[in-house]
């Protein structure tokens with residue numbers, strides 16, 4: 001019996017982290033692993049695909065016990081979007097289903113935040129965030145009639161990290177911890 005796709009990703013990514021890779025390596029070799037995981041939309045259990053009528057959902061799929069990385073299914077109802085927010089750790093956003101737009105924001109001399117060039121992700125595409133270069137952004141479901149789902153991988157247990165949302169006009173920062181929507185996680189060892 002072959003291992004499931006999510007288990008294969010967890011194994012491959014864990015082995016990569018054993019090499020204590022630079023962020024550049026994570027965004028090349030790690031990104032390739034995520035691209036493989038999202039190359040087919042046939043493995044995510046239905047429980048982790050459900051949108052909420054009001055809020056985008058964050059379902060934990062796997063968290064490394066040493067908090068080196070986490071894998072989260074983000075599920076967006078039609079038109080749902082995030083506030084302007086940061087991550088404080090590296091992140092990769094792999095589009096599994098539907099279509100999302102990511103827009104980076106940059107601090108200006110007057111303390112406000114200005115939107116940069118947004119990019120639209122079709123299924124199979126991986127976007128990145130990094131506190132070293134581009135940590136602040138907005139993500140939105142560009143589809144007005146369908147759910148979009150992206151698989152995010154972060155360099156920590158993202159829902160336990162103190163992060164910030166920002167008022168783009170003033171740059172005012174508010175701390176938050178996101179938490180996860182689910183109380184159980186997938187069985188990686190179930191036959192796929």
Ligand SMILES: [Fe+2]
Nearest residue numbers: 085087137139
């Ligand atoms: Fe984000």
